[in-house]
Amino acid sequence: MYKKLISVTIFMLLIVSMSSFELDISAIDSSRQISTFLNSNPWGDWQHYHNYTEIVDTLVFLNTSYPNIVDVFSIGRSWQNNDIYCIRLTNESNSDSKPKVFFVGYHHAREPISAELPLYFAIEAATSFGIDETQTHMLNYSEIYIVPMLNVDAFDALLANEWQRKNVHPFDEDGDVFFDEDPPDDEDGDGYIEDLYFWDGSTYNFIRWEGIDDDNDGLLNEDWVGGVDLNRNYGFQWNATCGSGSPFPEAEDYRGPAPFSEPETQAIRDLALSHNFRYAISFHSGADVILYPWGYTYLPTSDDSLFREIAGNLSNLVGSPYAQSGVGLYTSSGLWDDWMYANRSTFALTCEIYTNASAWQYESGPDPDTWWEKGVFQFFNPDPTNIEIVIQRWLPVFTYITNRAIIEIHNIATTNVNSLKTVVGQGFSTQINVTVANEGSFTEAFNTTLYANETAIDTREVILTSGSFATITFTWNTTGFAKGNYVISANVTILLDETTILDNAFTDGWLLITIPGDINGDTYVNATDAVLLGLAFCSNKLDLAYDANADVDGNGCCNAKDAVILGVYFNEHWE
Incomplete structure (x- = not known):
């Protein structure tokens, strides 16, 4: 049952094909060249996935180095009391009214490529200001807000379990009064967490996860770390009857005990309520598609033609198909972009930026017609050597959305x-x-x-x-x-x-x-x-x-x- 969403996504892909603070500021040297920081920057290279500390250090570095165009501030704290940071990019010397746009990454733990993309853009925009005409224009005439990583506790959880999707909100999934005590384990030490399934020739039947009985209750891997699916926890149509958005804590798309029950989604809500964002984009992986509301229903929004125009233009830029979320994939409750559009009148879309259906590897299981399956991380994320290739493909999303807002203001x-x-x-x-x-x-x-x-x-x-x-x-x-x-x-x-x-x-x-x-x-x-x-x-x-x-x-x-x-x-x- 944990693998249900991935199986549905693969199937649909075949059809489709995809508490606050500010740091001090001082004058900026706009003539500084990007190459100055190649050997001294905190983000290092783009051939590895950055962890929480590296991303925070990068944001602080940008704020300190470019104080007239960068503000970094916390919008809230996670279950493990980690700060959720937002970076605002704008030329502060231009105090005229500017349109605001918003980008967010890393709702889901197993999708770190979705954090790499907005982080890369933030670095590029800050370091290119005064040098690159396009970046300079965007920061002169807009305010760009970016939350590179929302599910901030999930970096460590992902290291232990590559299937991790949700946040780390503790739940007693097996009812034994203990929390998160029996997650899957890499029992054979091959670097993968595998799932065992039975294939009857037409139907996938999940059997169990790889691992041992950590709590000695006779059950295997039944109490994972966390959690709540953050992209099912927003307050619009939170409990709608949909294909995805489960009321059961053990489900990987568990919507949580209440709308906005999670500090992470509360942080996004409070930020959105404090600003009038014209456009907003959330980045995910596991598909290659541009999605727009509604996601909770097959019916279109009253702005369907405008959503189609935006998604179509993005599609032309990045070469990805586009669809209404509830039609192109499956209906889902409590979605981020549904809430942003319904409650904040923001034209919000979701970009699924990477998938690799060939990443799955199979080995014979212990019984006839059973198979061990592995490769979920590679399904959702490119090899580290290809991170920048994926990033370069999707960078035009930032330019298009920001310039569209500038033109309209x-x-x-x-x-x-x-x-x-x-x-x-x-x-x-x-x-x-x-x-x-x-x-x-x-x-x-x-x-x-x-x-x-x-x-x-x-x-x-x-x-x-x-x-x-x-x-x-x-x-x-x-x-x-x-x-x-x-x-x-x-x-x-x-x-x-x-x-x-x-x-x-x-x-x-x-x-x-x-x-x-x-x-x-x-x-x-x-x-x-x-x-x-x-x-x-x-x-x-x-x-x-x-x-x-x-x-x-x-x-x-x-x-x-x-x-x-x-x-x-x-x-x-x-x-």
Whole structure:
């Protein structure tokens, strides 16, 4: 039964294919090169899996070395009283409002590759600031929060049992009033914890784990270290009836005695409640897929199209498939990303960054049709020599998510310019509609200016709430303008910290200033124009027959006044 989730994951893969403190700060030397630390940094190399101490030392080092862009603080303590650290990356000299994004790794003990990835990015972002244009831009205009390792007690537990998934919350799983006293053992000393199963040709039947009867109760390996599956312990749909999220402590996907019963998930909850994260990503392994809510049901969220867009863009970057969690894998209760989306309106996704189905090794068991199986660590994690290959593949996730948030925070645009006329008589007026939109996250006040060629016609102030738009009607009096073609355009002023500015301007095309009465714009006032006016005669803006060009005086209707003007200029021509 402990192996149920892994068996389901392999099957689905075949279908799919995947208490607070701050450290002191001082001025940063942005010219410092990354290579300075190759021989002196606390993280060493990327050909081994870092333990808790190495990761903490690395975070402290970054904070001390780059105090103007790095803050390291504890967001809580684990069952074993270890600090759960968060690192915030941002250029603190820029105090303007910035979007916040969040990344978290290592929910599950047997997935240390999920801690390596966010740790690597944190180091790269800090050491590249002021050197690499992309990293500098992200830290200038956003706040990036990273919890590299959530299940902080699990590093030691994993060394003893490579199958460990949950945290180390003690439970008496066999009801003998003792806690965690009979975990699996590497009985044969080959470096693996194996499971024994019977295969009847179509069905897997678990028999037992490798090991001895540590508590001498006649049962083998029935009381593991821990624990609670942290990614089944969040407070949204915690006890939903799902394929995964067990109420039984002995299950490897045990959801815990209550929502947020664990100090680790409480720490994430409290951090999320203290910040408005626009986007968030949790990293896992054991599959190669990008997942998005809902996970507790097959039904989509109300933002399904946006989730699909984000996941699809990530998929294009990393080459991994994507799916709604409850559809692509299996339904699960108490998920991190379901809670973040439902309770914090954060667009949260899960990236399963590695799996290796060929890692499993098999040996004949003691009875016919029984087999010993091993290789779970290698199923979830690459060989240490390949850690950086996996990391490099998934690093674009950080850049995409962060830059997406930056683009959205302050973003106004001119989306349309529409002149009611294509020709206008010199000295007369025409109306031009300009549509502007606030595509950012805050209410914005800005100016919109209409241009004829390089000449500003008029400027209007606009105030728009997030996600809204407005159409402004400008009146252009052409008195004083020479005859000829004019490019009509409009733009909105660039906001402070606005980075997406290509859409601030919009060009409609040409508008001709000509002789009054030249309705068809051929530079002559003649019988052709009279016919056009006749076709539109006695019409107004609400009529299908209305022709804005035939409305020479621009009063909203085609009538005798326009005929008089046409008559005054009849037979005139200009070159």
